Amino acid sequence: MRMKRRKRTVLTRIRDVLFCAIIYLFLFLPISVIVVNSMNATTSKPYLAWKGFTLAWYVRLFDNTELLGSFRNTMIIAVVSTLLSTIIGTMGAVGMYKYKFKGKSIIDGLLYIPVVIPEIVLGISLLTIFSKVNIPRGMLTLILAHVTFSIPFVIFNVRARLAGYDNSIDEASMDLGANRIQTFFHVTLPVLAPGIAGGALLAFTLSIDDIIISYFVNGQVKTYPLRVMESIKSGVAPDVNALSTLILIATIVFVVLTQSGILNKNKKR
Amino acid sequence: MGYIVELENVDKIYGENHVVKSLNLKVEEGEFLTLLGSSGCGKTTTLRMIAGFEEPTNGNIRVEGEAIEDKEPYERDVNTVFQSYALFPHMTIYDNIAYGLKMKKVPKDEVQERVLHMMDLVQLGGFEKRYPSQLSGGQKQRVAIARALINRPKVLLLDEPLGALDLKLRKQMQLELKRLQKKLNITFIYVTHDQEEALTMSDRIAIMHDGILDQLGTPTEIYEKPATRFVATFIGETNIFDGAVADVKDGQVQVTIENGIISAKDFMSKSGQYVTISVRPEKMKFRDTPTTDFTIPAVVKDYVYVGSIIKCVVELPNGNEIRIERLAGQELPELGTTIYPYWDMEDAVVIHGQEQEMLRAMDSIQFS
Numbered sequence: 001m002r003m004k005r006r007k008r009t010v011l012t013r014i015r016d017v018l019f020c021a022i023i024y025l026f027l028f029l030p031i032s033v034i035v036v037n038s039m040n041a042t043t044s045k046p047y048l049a050w051k052g053f054t055l056a057w058y059v060r061l062f063d064n065t066e067l068l069g070s071f072r073n074t075m076i077i078a079v080v081s082t083l084l085s086t087i088i089g090t091m092g093a094v095g096m097y098k099y100k101f102k103g104k105s106i107i108d109g110l111l112y113i114p115v116v117i118p119e120i121v122l123g124i125s126l127l128t129i130f131s132k133v134n135i136p137r138g139m140l141t142l143i144l145a146h147v148t149f150s151i152p153f154v155i156f157n158v159r160a161r162l163a164g165y166d167n168s169i170d171e172a173s174m175d176l177g178a179n180r181i182q183t184f185f186h187v188t189l190p191v192l193a194p195g196i197a198g199g200a201l202l203a204f205t206l207s208i209d210d211i212i213i214s215y216f217v218n219g220q221v222k223t224y225p226l227r228v229m230e231s232i233k234s235g236v237a238p239d240v241n242a243l244s245t246l247i248l249i250a251t252i253v254f255v256v257l258t259q260s261g262i263l264n265k266n267k268k269r
Numbered sequence: 270m271g272y273i274v275e276l277e278n279v280d281k282i283y284g285e286n287h288v289v290k291s292l293n294l295k296v297e298e299g300e301f302l303t304l305l306g307s308s309g310c311g312k313t314t315t316l317r318m319i320a321g322f323e324e325p326t327n328g329n330i331r332v333e334g335e336a337i338e339d340k341e342p343y344e345r346d347v348n349t350v351f352q353s354y355a356l357f358p359h360m361t362i363y364d365n366i367a368y369g370l371k372m373k374k375v376p377k378d379e380v381q382e383r384v385l386h387m388m389d390l391v392q393l394g395g396f397e398k399r400y401p402s403q404l405s406g407g408q409k410q411r412v413a414i415a416r417a418l419i420n421r422p423k424v425l426l427l428d429e430p431l432g433a434l435d436l437k438l439r440k441q442m443q444l445e446l447k448r449l450q451k452k453l454n455i456t457f458i459y460v461t462h463d464q465e466e467a468l469t470m471s472d473r474i475a476i477m478h479d480g481i482l483d484q485l486g487t488p489t490e491i492y493e494k495p496a497t498r499f500v501a502t503f504i505g506e507t508n509i510f511d512g513a514v515a516d517v518k519d520g521q522v523q524v525t526i527e528n529g530i531i532s533a534k535d536f537m538s539k540s541g542q543y544v545t546i547s548v549r550p551e552k553m554k555f556r557d558t559p560t561t562d563f564t565i566p567a568v569v570k571d572y573v574y575v576g577s578i579i580k581c582v583v584e585l586p587n588g589n590e591i592r593i594e595r596l597a598g599q600e601l602p603e604l605g606t607t608i609y610p611y612w613d614m615e616d617a618v619v620i621h622g623q624e625q626e627m628l629r630a631m632d633s634i635q636f637s
């Protein structure tokens with residue numbers, strides 16, 4: 001009896017491990033292809049056949065000003081639009097939570113529209129507006145567009161945090177002599193911080209890899225995803241793989257740091 | 270002694286809901302005043318108007334003789350202990366308590382000295398670095414009290430501060446609060462719906478009922494001379510008799526109630542008036558025969574033992590039950606016998622002007 005049971009547990013263990021292995025393989029195989037290919041010594045299109053190991057693409061990458069420029073554009077747009085949408089979204093969420101006004105539920109519902117409509121529709125509408133009011137397409141329109149689609153996500157995140165917010169701590173703060181602005185910065189903001197950070201992270205991610213909307217409003221400015229899309233026509237160049245690998249490493253480092261709580265200075269809470 | 274807080278004809282109306290009805294209340298400096306009343310009678314609303322979180326619909330509120338309508342909560346020399354504690358979850362206990370001083374830009378050294386002193390006072394020494402989530406309910410309560418006291422307010426408002434604590438801790442905190450209040454000599458306005466708490470802690474009690482201040486007085490006054498039917502039934506146990514004055518003579522009234530005649534000492538009643546008579550169970554007496562002043566028979570139904578006290582339930586002919594209370598060992602009638610309850614004239618309280626309440630009480634009688 002006992003032997004039989006032990007045998008069965010061993011079998012279940014093997015099955016579990018196998019399952020996990022398959023899932024992780026499924027998730028990480030495509031990513032690993034990029035990493036591997038970024039060190040492929042091949043020089044002929046479509047850059048797929050393995051011709052031996054090299055780090056030359058990483059060196060070449062830093063000569064490819066066009067690619068680096070597009071990456072710089074993407075970072076600028078992501079940082080600026082994240083900053084703006086986080087500020088606007090947070091104030092919006094707090095305002096909509098604290099103050100009652102007519103038609104509030106309608107405004108609440110309207111928030112979902114930019115999220116659920118196809119990006120292509122949002123892209124076209126933004127393009128139409130920008131041409132109508134005559135804003136030259138470029139960095140500015142890209143940033144405005146990214147702010148537009150990021151705001152609802154920030155609001156959703158902050159609002160989720162607000163749902164459990166105890167309004168009496170704001171009252172306690174004012175009771176103790178803090179005016180409204182001091183209360184916001186000393187109490188409301190720090191308590192909402194995790195929600196705000198989550199919203200900001202989401203906005204940042206959305207901005208970095210947006211293609212469809214950026215495609216409509218970019219003018220001559222190339223963002224990194226747009227640039228990659230173009231180059232795909234002739235196979236993914238290994239220097240694109242190299243940059244992607246670097247981005248991947250940066251992301252992994254960030255995730256590991258947050259997960260292990262190193263960036264979380266108040267982890268005691 | 271001057272009045273530190275004065276409410277003058279204060280009304281609060283939420284939409285259709287008249288929550289506080291022309292409230293007049295004068296709070297003396299240094300006293301422990303309790304707002305007592307059942308749930309939803311407007312106690313919290315009253316406190317919030319004093320603190321500045323709600324605006325009165327009508328009327329004036331003054332602190333130290335100065336109108337405060339136009340002052341924001343952070344401009345008022347009044348601090349609040351919230352029922353839910355409302356501690357700042359992202360700050361340590363030290364920072365929670367220091368918050369008020371930091372907002373007032375008190376120098377750092379002084380902040381530290383005062384915070385540590387306050388923590389000692391509420392027996393929280395050594396908890397500086399903890400976060401609120403790492404404290405027990407009683408400890409959180411102490412932090413909330415310390416935080417509200419650190420600014421040395423003229424008035425401290427406490428909204429059911431002990432509501433969430435278990436009985437033992439409650440009793441202990443009641444004593445500590447009272448001790449703190451005496452020691453710091455700060456005016457406390459304390460909200461509770463626990464009558465025992467109110468009776469043991471307060472210098473004066475204000476009893477609210479449906480947004481109306483029914484009675485303001487010392488615990489003894491409230492217990493021995495209830496001004497309304499509600500106060501009589503809300504504070505302690507009592508026997509209530511509704512009836513019409515039949516005869517008045519020599520400061521004594523005879524009142525006809527459903528089952529016969531009862532009497533009490535009273536100089537204010539006129540013949541034909543409706544009055545309510547309240548008699549505490551421990552003041553009830555009984556004998557075997559009726560007298561001209563007390564003609565109601567009653568049948569002994571039941572005994573209830575509550576610690577060292579025996580409660581005897583007797584039933585009147587109309588089915589109403591009344592209670593007689595004695596210390597264990599004292600003489601009581603036998604079960605099933607008929608007795609004639611009575612009392613010393615001065616032990617009964619005659620309450621006037623309660624027709625509305627009487628009608629309401631009658632409505633709730635179930636006819637079988």
Ligand SMILES: Nc1ncnc2c1ncn2[C@@H]1O[C@H](COP(=O)(O)OP(=O)(O)OP(=O)(O)O)[C@@H](O)[C@H]1O
Pocket residue numbers: 283286288306307308309310311312313314315462
């Ligand atoms: N913001 C508000 N809007 C509308 N009605 C309110 C509001 N605040 C309180 N009320 C109503 O006012 C009445 C009194 O409320 P209040 O909180 O003052 O009662 P309370 O005496 O403190 O009761 P409890 O002992 O249960 O705390 C209640 O009927 C409540 O529903």
Ligand SMILES: [Mg+2]
Pocket residue numbers: 312313314428
């Ligand atoms: Mg209340």
